Amino acid sequence: MLMYIEYFFVFMFLSGIWVFVSKRKHLLLMLLSLEFIVISLFMGLMIILKFYNYENFFTMFYLTFSVCEGALGLSILVSMIRTHGNDYFSSFNIMQC
Template structure:
């Protein structure tokens, strides 16, 4: 049973990396794939701490930092969309900044 869970987690992580590589035209799709990766990593940590029978407050701290990271990512996306007009990666250049 434990081997099935770890293989499921590995499949989740590989799928998130494939989504990140495949859908890289919009900033919102990139942020969503990164958040899915964060959720998958939270699942990995939660299962790891459950197997070790360790206190799971560390995973709560991980969730707090991941929420902060997602808010910062959405804020940066909104700033880019207001300055450039769209969320396409190809529409803006870093030389303008």
């Protein structure tokens, strides 16, 4: 039973990586796929910690850093939309900054 759950989380992680790579021109979809990867890793971490009877205190640190990552990504998204009008990387010129 545990083997199937591990395969499920590996599938979730790899599908999040695939979406991240395939939607690389759109910043909002990249941020959503990063959050999906973070959630899949969190769920896998919870299952592993429960299986080995460890403390779940480490998950609070993980969630704190993932919230900081999400807030940083959203602030970059808002800054990019304010300066360039959209969140497509094709309209973003690095020489303009």
